[in-house]
Amino acid sequence: MEQNKIAIKVKDLSKDFDISESGRGFSGKLKALFYRKRKIITAVDGIDFEIKRGEFVGYVGENGAGKSTTIKMLTGILVPTSGSAEVNGIVPFKERKKNAAKIGVVFGQRTQLWWDLPVRESFDLLRVIFRVSRTDFLSQIKKLDNALGLKPLMDMPVRKLSLGQRMRCDIAASLIHNPPVLFLDEPTIGLDVLAKESIRNFLAEINRDEGTTIILTTHDMNDIEQLCKRLIILEEGKIMYDGETELLKQKFVHEKVIEVEFYDDGNTIQGIPGVTVVREQGCKKWLTFDNDNYGIGEVIGTIASRYKIKDISVNEPSVESIIRNIYNNSAMLPTT
């Protein structure tokens, strides 16, 4: 029974790409016609994880970290070089069709819909391809329409939709067969704030109401903070963090930043235990303190008792800055 609670299981999964380099300039290109330098690039390097049913997992990393490659292996597009993967108990690249029937896939960069056809016809075609009965289809479309406002778009050809409209239709298209697992590869890329918000609300809703397991890759850390309880961070093909999004802060943030504005700019801040000044600009100063050993109240209390303060705020580091910090391994400075 324990087995049924697991949606995705990945063990020691790797993918190498064989890249042939073409040379620089004309002579290099000419040489490449006869002799190509081959180079093996390991995009995904022995990763392990398990995702339970109903989880909402953020899968992040820099460009080229191996996010999309992982998603493509789990959806059956790519065959792994080594290791194993199971989605709904199915090995994706061995039983592509069986796997496809039980997953939904959205690629933000590329539409799943038929470019020249009205949205309605694309949906109808997908209904047939995924063998969904007409009654199930109608109730599902009704539900999707309520949440995503599809009605005004249904009769428009896909090529005439805006990016945000197209993305709503693409997400709806991936859910026509009501799959238990949904893969989203950068679904909010290029969208404006409102479009992002409506898509986030919808994703949170199906995860909560339908129990759909969702794996989301994104560069937008707001997506992660608002949606994903669990976060997997990938760097150069290896997993470097896998755990609760909240715990990321506890684990990686040992310093907090306080922004203080004083009434005059002559103050030298010295002798407060655990505190260092990292930046000054007129009357404003940014201080960091070691939050493992000192409480915030204690630090602010000391500053307030010694100096006249006009304004004070504590900057909670965003997930984005934490991740950037992990990548760069450099001091976390507020960006203003």
Next chain:
Amino acid sequence: MESIKIYLTLFTTSIKARMEYKASFLFYVFAILSFYAGQFGLLFILLNRFHEIKGWSVGEMVFLYSLQAFAFGFTNLIFSQLVNFDKMIVDGEFDRVLVRPLSPLGQVIFSKFEVSTAAHLIIGFTALYFGSCYANIEWTLYKVILFPVIVTGGVLIAGGIRLMVTAVAFWTLRNRSLVHTVIFSSKEFINYPVNIYNMGMQFFLTFVFPIAFINFYPAHFFLDRSGAGLLHPSLEMGTPIVGIVVITISIFSWKAGVNHYQSTGS
């Protein structure tokens, strides 16, 4: 059974999408018809000067041509999407084919139909009619039954070759020039009876690149000709078997190609 229904829906949808561009559709038909008219003209001019080539009369040559036109006509109709397949690979469009619960090859084939290639078949019927008249073919029941079998075998050969060449794109990404050489130029070899070539070439067109089975060998049976050159009587009926062998090999190479597919970045 249910997959047939699904493919039919894909097929009608592809036609609907195609009809969005009516003018291009008509131009295509026009291009095919003028191409064939040119080929026919050339053939007639040649034959008017020589009356026969290597023992083949005008009528027999026209019949030979009809078998070729039928095989390539149906192949173009069914496998038309494969010509542009490398674009699907380069753009990563093939990704979406792989995340649907249907055979990838079936989806690619049914994603777009070049209905206009039916023009090839008009030429086929015309050539068949004139060839039969001039060459005095005696259409026994046996021949009438075997004609579609031979054409089907020819389609399997031509289609199999096309599929194999297409699958190369999984490794090389772009293969348009290869497609044009192998698929479009190669059929010029069998516009004429294969016994006009030297033995090496005949061997090549029989056992390596077996397009001689599309028209040259089976034509002997329909024309009641005794063979020349490489022909052994048993090769006359070899077309369906060669067709099955070629298509089987091509499907294996396609499947190997799908497993080798590397998609695109991000």
